[in-house]
Amino acid sequence: xxxxxxxxxxxxxxxxxxxxxxxxxxxxxxxxxxxxxxxxxxxxxxxxxxxxxxxxxxxxxxxxxxxxxxxxxxxxxxxxxxxxxxxxxxxxxxxxxxxxxxxxxxxxxxxxxxxxxxxxxxxxxxxxxxxxxxxxxxxxxxxxxxxxxxxxxxxxxxxxxxxxxxxxxxxxxxxxxxxxxxxxxxxxxxxxxxxxxxxxxxxxxxxxxxxxxxxxxxxxxxxxxxxxxxxxxxxxxxxxxxxxxxxxxxxxxxxxxxxxxxxxxxxxxxxxxxxxxxxxxxxxxxxxxxxxxxxxxxxxxxxxxxxxxxxxxxxxxxxxxxxxxxxxxxxxxxxxxxxx
Amino acid sequence: xxxxxxxxxxxxxxxxxxxxxxxxxxxxxxxxxxxxxxxxxxxxxxxxxxxxxxxxxxxxxxxxxxxxxxxxxxxxxxxxxxxxxxxxxxxxxxxxxxxxxxxxxxxxxxxxxxxxxxxxxxxxxxxxxxxxxxxxxxxxxxxxxxxxxxxxxxxxxxxxxxxxxxxxxxxxxxxxxxxxxxxxxxxxxxxxxxxxxxxxxxxxxxxxxxxxxxxxxxxxxxxxxxxxxxxxxxxxxxxxxxxxxxxxxxxxxxxxxxxxxxxxxxxxxxxxxxxxxxxxxxxxxxxxxxxxxxxxxxxxxxxxxxxxxxxxxxxxxxxxxxxxxxxxxxxxxxxxxxxxxx
Numbered sequence: 001x002x003x004x005x006x007x008x009x010x011x012x013x014x015x016x017x018x019x020x021x022x023x024x025x026x027x028x029x030x031x032x033x034x035x036x037x038x039x040x041x042x043x044x045x046x047x048x049x050x051x052x053x054x055x056x057x058x059x060x061x062x063x064x065x066x067x068x069x070x071x072x073x074x075x076x077x078x079x080x081x082x083x084x085x086x087x088x089x090x091x092x093x094x095x096x097x098x099x100x101x102x103x104x105x106x107x108x109x110x111x112x113x114x115x116x117x118x119x120x121x122x123x124x125x126x127x128x129x130x131x132x133x134x135x136x137x138x139x140x141x142x143x144x145x146x147x148x149x150x151x152x153x154x155x156x157x158x159x160x161x162x163x164x165x166x167x168x169x170x171x172x173x174x175x176x177x178x179x180x181x182x183x184x185x186x187x188x189x190x191x192x193x194x195x196x197x198x199x200x201x202x203x204x205x206x207x208x209x210x211x212x213x214x215x216x217x218x219x220x221x222x223x224x225x226x227x228x229x230x231x232x233x234x235x236x237x238x239x240x241x242x243x244x245x246x247x248x249x250x251x252x253x254x255x256x257x258x259x260x261x262x263x264x265x266x267x268x269x270x271x272x273x274x275x276x277x278x279x280x281x282x283x284x285x286x287x288x289x290x291x292x293x294x295x296x297x298x299x300x301x302x303x304x305x306x307x308x309x310x311x312x313x314x315x316x317x318x319x320x321x322x323x324x325x326x327x328x329x330x331x332x333x334x335x336x337x338x339x340x
Numbered sequence: 341x342x343x344x345x346x347x348x349x350x351x352x353x354x355x356x357x358x359x360x361x362x363x364x365x366x367x368x369x370x371x372x373x374x375x376x377x378x379x380x381x382x383x384x385x386x387x388x389x390x391x392x393x394x395x396x397x398x399x400x401x402x403x404x405x406x407x408x409x410x411x412x413x414x415x416x417x418x419x420x421x422x423x424x425x426x427x428x429x430x431x432x433x434x435x436x437x438x439x440x441x442x443x444x445x446x447x448x449x450x451x452x453x454x455x456x457x458x459x460x461x462x463x464x465x466x467x468x469x470x471x472x473x474x475x476x477x478x479x480x481x482x483x484x485x486x487x488x489x490x491x492x493x494x495x496x497x498x499x500x501x502x503x504x505x506x507x508x509x510x511x512x513x514x515x516x517x518x519x520x521x522x523x524x525x526x527x528x529x530x531x532x533x534x535x536x537x538x539x540x541x542x543x544x545x546x547x548x549x550x551x552x553x554x555x556x557x558x559x560x561x562x563x564x565x566x567x568x569x570x571x572x573x574x575x576x577x578x579x580x581x582x583x584x585x586x587x588x589x590x591x592x593x594x595x596x597x598x599x600x601x602x603x604x605x606x607x608x609x610x611x612x613x614x615x616x617x618x619x620x621x622x623x624x625x626x627x628x629x630x631x632x633x634x635x636x637x638x639x640x641x642x643x644x645x646x647x648x649x650x651x652x653x654x655x656x657x658x659x660x661x662x663x664x665x666x667x668x669x670x671x672x673x674x675x676x677x678x679x680x681x682x
Binding site: 138 | 415417467471472473474476477478480481482483484485486487488489491492495496598601604614644646647648649650651652653654656657660661664665666667
């Protein structure tokens, strides 16, 4: 009998990510003064809180075998709605937050409904959603809307000390809550297991009697909700709404998910891995910021390259798995010979 | 009444796209003043219709490559970024000399831009055909990284060009019509000949319908898919040259943004299904004209270009619905009941 390895092969991409993050952070610490500090690590959370939130929703959608390209524009729409409702319509923050979240979830629901009920390709529907939400931003306002609301400013500037003088922001708390809820739902609920089942094989999931249609529509609603929440967190970060916010962020989120070890074909993945993916993404940005002379557009190229590298790793692991299962079943299927 | 010709007409794949185009034109006839007015100034035609041809040329060029990609059941959403790369490369090589003296000869600069675009397309093709990535993700990488590459090529600046001969590509006129439309015509003709007069078109369609079956019948699907993406890159490169020449500048950040959407819309409107298989080049061209007419109509009503995206997104959703068999079944079910009642 072959000895079973201690590491589950499914976790390999995630561990690679963790190792990559450690190495990159180590390189930063070795090359730049002041890179290695607890605050710098917290900054990964502070600067990427919105990305963590979006990526949690995206992870769930991708595990189910789908994709949501509309998240970046949805984030922008959410920042526009938030700032416009606060500053132009003078709504109370208590009313603004649920309204914005509802719009995000409703938009996700609409797209999920089209995808599921009419059996349409997710990427084309959500690509149209990308342009739809981006266009709506300009309907709200062409210009940047600054937020001067008192509650918003307080929430934005709140600093919570954790260990010594190092602090985190209020958006980090929101991101952590989303993260924990996401991990719990994906690991320990029926809903979560249904998502994995759909991603593994949708037909089997239907035959098993799982509520596939309902789950998929809810998933896209959740992704829309997360994008809207990320938009609110983004306004805490920038204290304004702008129609060009979050351009290309769908790629950042997908990158974080893929780097975190979630298979783009669905069925395998974890939200914890996605968190490490966001860390890798954030560390690249930190390194470029510390380096100081490189054009920030290199981040985009670097992310593109990492996605490529991890997709390649996934394909290699997958083909090895297929190779092994082929060995186990040596019998070739009978060739079909037509008679007559 | 003899209905046979009517049935035959309706069965023609170009029928519905042309009806949609005619409908848009009719709308403009009534609601947009002077839409059809044509003038002859300095020996060439001027007017909204000519503008539609001229402004639609970049999208038409993209749609040619994309039609073949979609026929193989793929997608290329990186075309907008490749447009930016091509424009960036040609602009950097010609250089922003105020007297219009090109840094390198213009044909070399154009060739370099096209080579860069083909390489970009080959990269996509490699990811899809050799590594087996889903086309959306493979081309999404270049959609984002490509914009980074375009920005790095132009040093994140907008490069203005003053080299006179280069303007001809996007602004010149030949026999009264914009020159860019001749490029489109030439490329369509070439592609149509290559796909319809040889077995190539059949191969592409069979790969789109069933790649495994196509492989078993002796088609090298991997190579075919690879070259189809490379061709899409080339089309995007030519489109980038036309765009750069029209505005005489290269803006890595904004050149070709959202073009992928217009091009996909054009292909799908032209009757090519997103599920792969049959493709209609001429249909895609009519589709591109519909998209451009729609855009022009929206602008004519004073709607900012950014908001036009909303209308286009709605059109994509509606077209996708019309292509969905579930939706048609639902619709014809309703229709059938009504017939029964009557």
